[in-house]
Amino acid sequence: MENVNKTPIWFMRQAGRYLPEYRRIRAQNKTFLNLCLNPDLSAKISLQPIERFDLDFIILFSDILVIPFALGQNVSFKKNHGPILSPISSIKELKYKNLQANINKISNIFETLSILNSKKKDKKLIGFCGGPFTVLNYMIEGGTSIDHRKIKNFVSQEKKKAFELIKILTEISIEYLKRQVDSGADYLQIFESWAGLLEKEEYENFIIKPNQEISLELKKYSDKIKIIHFPRGSKDKYSLFIENVFCDVISLDLNFPEEIIGQVKKKEIAIQGNLDPIVLLEGGRKLEEKVLEVLDKFKKNNHIFNLSHGILPDTKIINVEKLIQIVRNYDSTK
Ligand code: 1CP
Numbered sequence: 001m002e003n004v005n006k007t008p009i010w011f012m013r014q015a016g017r018y019l020p021e022y023r024r025i026r027a028q029n030k031t032f033l034n035l036c037l038n039p040d041l042s043a044k045i046s047l048q049p050i051e052r053f054d055l056d057f058i059i060l061f062s063d064i065l066v067i068p069f070a071l072g073q074n075v076s077f078k079k080n081h082g083p084i085l086s087p088i089s090s091i092k093e094l095k096y097k098n099l100q101a102n103i104n105k106i107s108n109i110f111e112t113l114s115i116l117n118s119k120k121k122d123k124k125l126i127g128f129c130g131g132p133f134t135v136l137n138y139m140i141e142g143g144t145s146i147d148h149r150k151i152k153n154f155v156s157q158e159k160k161k162a163f164e165l166i167k168i169l170t171e172i173s174i175e176y177l178k179r180q181v182d183s184g185a186d187y188l189q190i191f192e193s194w195a196g197l198l199e200k201e202e203y204e205n206f207i208i209k210p211n212q213e214i215s216l217e218l219k220k221y222s223d224k225i226k227i228i229h230f231p232r233g234s235k236d237k238y239s240l241f242i243e244n245v246f247c248d249v250i251s252l253d254l255n256f257p258e259e260i261i262g263q264v265k266k267k268e269i270a271i272q273g274n275l276d277p278i279v280l281l282e283g284g285r286k287l288e289e290k291v292l293e294v295l296d297k298f299k300k301n302n303h304i305f306n307l308s309h310g311i312l313p314d315t316k317i318i319n320v321e322k323l324i325q326i327v328r329n330y331d332s333t334k
Contacts, residue, residue: 007295007303007304007305007327007330007332008056008057008124008304008305009055009056009304009305009306009324009327009328010049010055010056010057010059010126010304010305010306011049011055011306011307011310011311011320012059012251012306012307012309012310012311013310013311014049014053014055014059014311015045015046015048015049015059015061016310016311016313017313018311018312018313018314018315018316018317018320019048019049019052019317021048021052022045022048025041025044025045029041031076031077032063032076032077033063033066033069033075033076033077035061036061036062036063036066036109037066037106037108037109038108039108039109039111039112039115040115042060042061042062042109042112043061043112043115043116043119045061046058046059046060046061046112046116047116047119050123052317053320053321053324055123055324056123056124057123057124057125057126057187057304058116058120058123058124058125058126059126059128059189060109060112060113060116060125060126060127060128060180060185061112062109062112062128063077063083064128064129064130064134064135064138064191064193065083065085065130065135065138066106066109067106067129067130067135067169067172067173067176068085068135068138068139069105069106070102070103070105070106070172070176071094071095071096071102071168071172072094072095072096072102073085073086073088073093073094073139074086081144082143082144083138083143083144084142084143085138085139085142085143086142087139087140087141087142087150088139088140089140089154089158089161090158090161090164090165091161091164091165091168094168096168099171099172099175100175102172103172103175103176103179106176107179109180110179110180110182110183111183113125113127113180113183113184113185114183114184116184117183117184117185118184120184124186124187125184125185125186125187126185126186126187126188126189126228127177127180127181127183127185127187127188127189128188128189128190128191129173129176129177129188129190129191130173130190130191130192130193131190131191131192131193131194131195131207131210131211131230131231132166132169132170132173132206132210132211132214133166133192133194133195133197133198133206133207133210134191134192134193134194134195135169135173136151136154136162136165136166136169136206137151137194137197139165140154148194148197151194151197152197155198155202155206156202162206163205166205166206166210169210170210170213170214173190173214174213174214174217174218177214177218178217178218178221181218181221181222181225185225186224186225186226187225187226187227187228187248187249188218188225188226188227188228189227189228189229189230189251190211190214190227190228190229190230191230191232192207192211192229192230192231192232193230193232193233193309194232194233195207195231195232195233195234195237195241196232196233196234196235197233203234203237203240207231207234207237207241208240208241208244208245211229211231211241211245212244212245212246215227215229215245215246215247216246219246226248226249227246227247227248227249228247228248228249228250228251228272229241229245229247229249229250229251230250230251230272231245232251232253232309233253233255234256235255235256235257236257238250238252238256238257238260239257239259239260239263242260242263242264242267242269247269248269248270249269249270249271249272249304250264250269250270250271250272251272251273251274251306252271252272252273252274252308253273253274253308253309254274254276254308256274261297261298261300261301264301265300265301268302269302270301270302270303270304271298271301271302271303271304272303272304272306273294273298273304273305273306273307273308274294274306274307274308275290275291275294275305275306275307275308275323276290276307276308277307277308277309277310277311277312277315278312280307280311280312280315280319280320280323281312281314281315281316281319282319283316283318283319283322287319287322287323288322288326291323291326291327292326292330295326295327295330295332299332305327
């Protein structure tokens, strides 16, 4: 059957452990960071989900934690455990010289983007970085955290140091993203995955302001680049976010305020999202129902179909295929 629906689709973490072809490459490359810094392999992994599913967007295969690495922090990834960083508590512990010298440590990533740019055909290429606060979270916590106690204390008790580090992270992110634009990125996604940890002035200072600065600088740099913001967990502050931060696309998790749907339409911002990755993992009838629910909910908006967070490693390929088929066959005019 011919595709009826034009809603573009991709998945956060579309390249990764749920794909056997990824696991094969990963098994032979024990050091995850080396994989991120290997242009041929990174480009190959980025294209795996496109070759398998014909998705509309290619996202660079890399990680948000290449930035702490570029700043001289020790970063490693332990199998089935996640990232491990030697935690820092101030700027002095970083080998921060000048932006270009630091970014040059990860310049292989620009080569990956250039390869992808030469192969992208009609697909759009997404570059990305972590939001400054989210990256700071990992730098201070030293890895995955359950209660985020250290970062919460840090921003409330060590404000001056927190501001200093956020400033550096914002500057390096801007420079890093500009180089991604130069290398062929059509879209940039800013993963502010831990935005939901902050409230009030802290949300203003550490989420809104840095994200706004990133948007403004990138828009000044290129009139073609499209920016996707993902301030995950912002809840009722999603509205405040889009009022204050320039977005071409806003990526929604499961708990956004309903008024967002009309608010973004007025501002001509597209919506990205927002199927629960657990629904995709579980499959069955519920998957069919929920995919249609998402399509119906956003059919009057410019909509990019995606999940509310990254695809889970145990997700079955047949569920992914099913989801895509439903999206491609959906008729939004009905
Ligand atoms: O063992 C492995 O193979 C590593 C697993 C893995 C993968 C495949 C990690 C470790 N990172 C990635 C790739 C990755 N990470 C991409 C690639 C592009 C894609 O296909 O989407 C992207 C965009 C990311 C972004 C990322 N990394 C975020 C933001 C998105 C989110 O999930 O909120 C975060 C928070 C990270 C940190 C990170 N890196 C890896 C893990 C397991 C984590 C999460 C740690 C945690 O639980 O807090």
